[in-house]
Amino acid sequence: MTDLSAIHMTPHREYQPKVGISACLAGHAVRYDAGHKYHDLIMRELGPWLDLQVFxxxxDAGLGIPRPPIRLVETSEGAISAIGVETPELDVTSALKEGTKGFALKQAQELCAYIVKSRSPSCGSGSTPVHDETGSISRDGDGLLVSDLKKACPGLLIIEESDLDSVEKCRAFLEECYALSER
Ligand code: SF4
Incomplete structure (x- = not known):
């Protein structure tokens, strides 16, 4: 197994596990309001040691920056759609599914892990509010991208940024990434 105590002391840039990350966490101004959610701890603790792939x-689905905010709505039959928060007639489910199809099935196969933004209708992993048809939150679930990723890449380690809220947790995740990439 890789000796991470040595890695933490010595720059180690020749070999880095390939890990996906929600682009807004890396500071890219891609959110619906053209802002970002730069995560200083993750980028400082993990950025130098991982080959971060920003998505x-x-x-990427062409929804634009800025764009209308969306949320997940589940029908009584169990179908989940991505619908405009202020414009319920806006349904971007197909665009999002098409946009992520190539990624989920191709690029993600090369990743050992993926750091995702919690509560996002696209990127959340278990924390995204799912609304019923009356507009009430009925449960928490996966964003559309993460739902597809879990089906296409069952071995992919997916973690929300909210679970990387300390140096210790970041280092434990880093060790897991190196162990996974050595398999
Ligand atoms: S949470 Fe995901 S979809 Fe939303 S801005 Fe960040 S990377 Fe894009």
Whole structure:
């Protein structure tokens, strides 16, 4: 197994596990309001040791920056759609699914892990509010990209940024990434 105590003391840039990250966490201004969610701890603790692959499923699907905010709505039959928060007639489900299809099935196969933005209708992993048809939040679930990723790449380690809220957790995740990439 890789000796991470040595890695932390010595720059180690020749070999880095390939890890996906929601683009807004890396400071890219791709959110619906053209802002970002730069995560200083993750970028400082993990950035130098990982080959971070930056993706924004909504921007990559051509939804635009800025764009209308969306949320997940589940029908009584269990179908989940991405619908405009202020414009319920806006349904971007197909655009998002098409936009992420190539990514989920191809690029993600090369990743050992993926750091995702919690509560996002595209990137959340278990924390995204899912609304019923009356507009009430009925449960928490996965964003559309993450839902597809879990089906296409069952071995992919997916973690929300909210679970990387300390140096210790970042280092434990880093060790897991190196162990996974050595398999
Ligand atoms: S879709 Fe994902 S990467 Fe893009 S802004 Fe939303 S949370 Fe960030």
């Amino acid at each position: 924004c499923p909504e921007a």
